[in-house]
Amino acid sequence: MLRFLSSVADLWIGRNRDPSPEALAAVGGRAPAVVVTGASRGIGRALAMRFARAGRDVALVARDADALARVAAEIARAHGVKAMPIALDVTALDAPAALDAALRAAGLYADVLVNNAGIGLAGPFAENAPEEIDRLVALNVTALTRLTRHALPAMVARGRGGVLNVASLGGMAPGPHQAAYYASKAYVISLTEAVAYEARGRGVRIAVVAPGPVNTGFHEAMGAENALYRTLIPALSPEAVAASAYRGFCVGRTKIAPGVVATVSAVALKLLPAFVSAPLMGVLLARPERPR
Numbered sequence: 001m002l003r004f005l006s007s008v009a010d011l012w013i014g015r016n017r018d019p020s021p022e023a024l025a026a027v028g029g030r031a032p033a034v035v036v037t038g039a040s041r042g043i044g045r046a047l048a049m050r051f052a053r054a055g056r057d058v059a060l061v062a063r064d065a066d067a068l069a070r071v072a073a074e075i076a077r078a079h080g081v082k083a084m085p086i087a088l089d090v091t092a093l094d095a096p097a098a099l100d101a102a103l104r105a106a107g108l109y110a111d112v113l114v115n116n117a118g119i120g121l122a123g124p125f126a127e128n129a130p131e132e133i134d135r136l137v138a139l140n141v142t143a144l145t146r147l148t149r150h151a152l153p154a155m156v157a158r159g160r161g162g163v164l165n166v167a168s169l170g171g172m173a174p175g176p177h178q179a180a181y182y183a184s185k186a187y188v189i190s191l192t193e194a195v196a197y198e199a200r201g202r203g204v205r206i207a208v209v210a211p212g213p214v215n216t217g218f219h220e221a222m223g224a225e226n227a228l229y230r231t232l233i234p235a236l237s238p239e240a241v242a243a244s245a246y247r248g249f250c251v252g253r254t255k256i257a258p259g260v261v262a263t264v265s266a267v268a269l270k271l272l273p274a275f276v277s278a279p280l281m282g283v284l285l286a287r288p289e290r291p292r
């Protein structure tokens, strides 16, 4: 069924497609791959697994080479596709070129780019270390922007493929106690929706997924595990998020909120004025003095 809906969506998405023979020749002899950043664990791993289950070759990007090799072997074994680990810090200045070179050496090219790698940062903004804010912006905003800008022209020229960005439900509201993180995800949503409009009808899918809390090590890593939202808001599994994102991407949706809670919250956050949503989020995101 999904395959059928995806083919129907293709007709609409590619209504003004104009593939350039040069662009197609440039990737001649190489196989299309789904490139997933942050694929060594969590949501990225689940997304790579989901695309592989659909028969897509995948390239897995993260910094930890050993973890990547393990996930690549697992994916190849489970789904019989090519799973290429590429150990890379996507915030490095030469990351787009290094990624291209690694793909070329493996006989692949980026048909779909999944910008998933991201970090959080908890605590009052004025108390966040400036270097940590820089690191967050470099990964969540700059690297995603540069990789997208690097990959998109060739995708449009080929008239196929696309970009799936991983934002967060948090990108739809101000996030006191996770201010820079929420703002970075608002950027991702805004950028994706605008680029999706610009590329409409050209054969590429441009989508953003905005999950609510997901059960990964992400919250603990930023020291937010004891905040109220972790007990109050039910968290999804990375696999459920990946399944929803994959479905939405296939049928050509631009903004995907996985699960009932995220879908309802997305609507509510759109309606609520900031003078209501800011204190509400502030209560949910504040870290208690003493662990609960």
Ligand SMILES: NC(=O)c1ccc[n+]([C@@H]2O[C@H](COP(=O)([O-])OP(=O)(O)OC[C@H]3O[C@@H](n4cnc5c(N)ncnc54)[C@H](OP(=O)(O)O)[C@@H]3O)[C@@H](O)[C@H]2O)c1
Residues within 6 Å of the ligand: 037, 038, 039, 040, 041, 042, 043, 044, 061, 062, 063, 064, 065, 067, 088, 089, 090, 091, 116, 117, 118, 119, 120, 139, 166, 167, 168, 169, 210, 211, 212, 213, 214, 215, 216, 217, 218, 219, 221
């Ligand atoms: N968990 C949630 O509740 C939740 C909710 C909404 C949205 N999200 C978003 O979903 C995405 C994934 O989150 P997650 O929960 O799966 O996080 P996670 O489990 O912490 O995984 C993060 C992934 O990013 C990679 N990474 C980090 N820095 C990198 C860098 N500089 N270059 C390349 N790879 C890098 C990590 O691998 P290495 O450390 O080996 O590089 C890892 O594979 C993030 O964008 C996050 O903001 C998460």
